[in-house]
Amino acid sequence: MQLNTLIARQIVERATKIIQFPVNVMDENGQIIGSSDPSRLHRTHEGALLAIHDNRTVEINQTVASTLIGVKEGINLPILYQDQVIGVVGISGLPDDVRSYGELVKMTAELIVEQEALMAQIQWNKRHREELLLQLIQGSTLNENQLISIAQRLDLNLSQPRIAAAVKVIPKHGQPLTLEHLQKLVHLLEYPERDNIVGIVSVSMNEVVVLKPVTLIDGCWNHKEEKARVKRLLKRVAQEADFTIKIAIGQYFPGLAGLARSYETAKATLANSGHSKEAILFYHEHKLSVLVEGLKQDQWRRDQLTEPLDKLRQQDTKGVLIKTLRVFFEQDCDLAQACAALHIHRNTLRYRLDKIEEATDLKINNLDHKVQLYLALKCA
Incomplete structure (x- = not known):
């Protein structure tokens, strides 16, 4: 994890709401990348270099400040992430006046860093989940072991039998479709956690795909049970979102290669739904119409x-x-x-x-x- 100007700015803004003293944030090289005094930006802070090198709090009085470059009176505390020094937060002022605020500002800085690291990890997971989903529904060039290895790093179980569902978002009151609509739907599909693999396949095509786990009994899955789950999803969408959805659920095919075939049946069922008012469509209930639609091409x-x-x-x-x-x-x-x-x-x-x-x-x-x-x- 590295400090950047965006994180540094957040630390300064949060800290200056707590205390009335000037605050600076220095990166791992001792350069000021965030400050309540813009004139000090992009300068090297030698006091910060000492704090980084020794991993300790460095207090600077008037005498010491006169011997160092880019330094004013104050206190400088190392910012730690996973026990590693990644930067320094400094408070300008007489050491006796600012000392009591040091640990509070340091804690604030480290909480912001941890929050940003967590968000970055969430975004990384989301991006790689979508990449894995695309590999699975488009017929991956990777072998099965490679796909399983990627899934394990994302804490996903690909040995679980799954079916593909294609979902279309329909904004209310004639509103235009936005990325936020699709992101909201992804959130509703991912939480509460059901081991779904969800991704926005295409914003322009209004296509969200979910690979849903199913339980097989003698090679078959329970359509009634799945319809009940989807009805619960529709209820949550009605309560929490400003859009409605139409969802098409594909056929089950065994193995990882079967996911691409399942997706094709779901996608074709949704495309064939036309002006149908049905919100839940199962491929097996519209099989002939879907297959005939292919003949029209x-x-x-x-x-x-x-x-x-x-x-x-x-x-x-x-x-x-x-x-x-x-x-x-x-x-x-x-x-x-x-x-x-x-x-x-x-x-x-x-x-x-x-x-x-x-x-x-x-x-x-x-x-x-x-x-x-x-x-x-x-x-x-």
């Missing part, structure tokens, strides 16, 4: 799948038949439920299905043809 496959609807539209200018087909599938091909949802008679539904078959050359009761029609709607 390939134009010729999409054209082939939607061809039956193109034929149907030519004869269905008012969209009645397409709406009927959509409701029919939404009701799991149950004729009675479809009639109730459409508020039509069973014979009317049968007539419309016949017209759909005629326009598309596909038979509703043929499983292969039925799948083609269903995928056509999904890809439309």
Whole structure:
């Protein structure tokens, strides 16, 4: 740990709120890097050099001050961090007047140093956790032993089975998304501690990823238990944050390599959620829609799948038949439920299905043809 001008300035500001005497902070080389008297900055303080060399408090009276460079009357105390001298804090004034304040100012300086060191360690851990997360979800070039070694230094257990979840932040009241929103979400995901590995993958893409531990029983994890956890998270977000979230939870795949596949399923599920009002989405509940969405990226496959609807539209200018087909599938091909949802008679539904078959050359009761029609709607 090294003193810098920012820490030195904090020490001076805090100390001068406690005492009315001038305060200086010197680095490990005895140079003044913080002072209540700006004219003394960047000068070497020989009294501080003595305090550093001998690791002791150095009092300087008028006589001694006249023999040293850059020195005034006062007291100089070494600043320790982990039993090492990293600098000096000095109070200017008659030694008899400032002596009683010395230990108080020294303690203040060392507390500030420890706080800064702790914050630096937290930031280091956070940065390296995010780097590890990226390695895991993007398919690392490092081998498994290297990843495990990195995780151990961060006090993370990679032997624990995990699933990936992708989270989108939705600011309230039309506010713009900010980094602070994402950082707040990361904090909510990390505390209370659940051994989550969390990172902001992209601010511009509004993407926070969490690798969540799960308990496997016969190779399967409990979806209900995970949904209950996510509901508790949503409740905390509602209470503590000025945004809402949408979270997509991927499939479980074994091994470290499986984390990248889990992330892909979570990311695809979130991307496929569109205007859905669901706040919690599980890949296994939207699997077909997610997989079909991938087909849309390939134009010729999409054209082939939607061809039956193109034929149907030519004869269905008012969209009645397409709406009927959509409701029919939404009701799991149950004729009675479809009639109730459409508020039509069973014979009317049968007539419309016949017209759909005629326009598309596909038979509703043929499983292969039925799948083609269903995928056509999904890809439309």
